[in-house]
Amino acid sequence: MPVEIDIDHVARLARVQLTDEEKARMRDQLAIILAHAAKVGEVAADDVSPTASPIPQVNVFRDDTSEPSLPHEAAMANAPVYADERFLVPKIAETGS
């Protein structure tokens, strides 16, 4: 059974810009992959519990001691644009005029 995917919706959720050609190709390819992936539904019965991690660990703590952290400059050095220890981005809100 072919899987119908709303590519525009998924690309919006994923924050990825796709060309029309990419969308067309991806729609076809994802349908094939998902048809294969849907096989998981054949065996996963209600009484089977899900596994998130193969070797789960709970309450992992370390000693509550402070350690040196990265200097600001080292942490910022890879940013495309920064100034005064702040990441700079294009405006995110309308400015009042």
Add this chain to the structure above:
Amino acid sequence: MTDLCDLTGSELSAKLRDGEMTAVALAESAIARREALDGQVRAFLTPTPEVALERAAAFDTYLASGAPQSGVAGIPLALKDVLTTKGIRTTCGSKILESYVPPYDATAWTRLSGGGSVLVGKTNCDEFAMGSSNENSAYGPVHNPWDLDTVPGGSSGGSAAAVASGMAVWALGTDTGGSVRQPASLSGVVGLKPTYGRISRYGLIAFASSLDTVGTFTRSVRDAATLLGVMAGKDHRDATSLGADVPDYVEGIDAGVEGLRVGVLAEAFGEGVEPGVAASVRAGVDRLAALGAEVGEASLPHAEYALSAYYLIAPSEASSNLARYDGVRYGLRVDGDDSIEMMFRTRGEGFGPEVKRRIMLGTYALSAGYYEAYYGQAQKVRTLILQDYAAAFERFDVLVSPTSPTTAFPIGAKADDPMAMYLNDIFTIPANLGGVPAISVPCGLDSKGLPVGLQLTAKALDEAIMFRAAAALESDLGLDLRPPLLAAA
């Protein structure tokens, strides 16, 4: 002719200790090999010859003082370019991290570096470790030293090719669905994926966090055991790293397989497995039996669903992990009129086709209305696979299958068919879902002269028994695994 860089780590370590050569001479040998061959192989993205020579010289001075030496000291190492190296560019094979210079070291590298490892460079790989052929690198494919027209496997193809051709004595890769074992198989070297959590993932740039493991490429099983011993253990920077004691993996490695219970996975010799692969692996099993192993037939009944589960779980985790590439804190930025447009454009231009495909797949599988049918069901299959392993390891110490259904295939052969490419990992994926250790050992050549790998799997934290079986097979077969490219050089 054999150069220093063609020997194994344990052979070289002994020579260093005995003063038969210097670490500088060894580093020079690996560097010369890269300069001679990497124009054709393309294994390295960022070679670091200056770093290597400086480190090697420092080690020679240290050794001259009579100080004790670790098994990795002075030996040339390559790192897959998804492991962070402070001050050395780390790209993940992606355009989006083309100029990223990490401010910190991965723990695996920290531990090897602390032992005196000599870094010769960062290796090419599929973008964000997503692929089985190394063709998804933004910097071009890697060529298999056994046949330059074929792929070395992936995603850690550069590390596999570097070790196969002597540009490094050993290398690290990462294995999320087979990305160490499959390229090791296709390139004629030993590839180890340890138990999930055995080696810290700190500094392994995340693809799928519940599946990712650091792994090794070596030219002997003993070398894999040596590297694991240095890297394994708890790291407070990775909450999923395991605190279990780290045994001496090398001690007892030559104890043989007398009485060892070996289970052959019957379903792993069916449709899609090349005859040459099946024949070599079966011959390897016969050798284990001849050496005294008790060989029987094993089964992982839900393994046929592993691929489906993997291609929901891994992309789901990837879509979440890769959300961090937003053009703000590091990596590429493509400007837009506002922050949201900037983000869409950055990710649209910065990611390659396979990464976008997996982000889309994962986003879809996690989206409202589909989560339960896809991701939720896949997690249940994971439980079934864990149960399969538990049952199999009640009867057997190790399980055997081919590592990959095929030997190296031509560059371009599967590039446009994602599903065909994904089927490469059909035998390696279950170990990642189950978190169990597995190793690929060369077991012969097919009729085209290309290497075949035999995969051994053990229960969680039982690497030692797996090494024993692998070492026995390796020693019994005594294969000459020098690719033709080296004979021509």
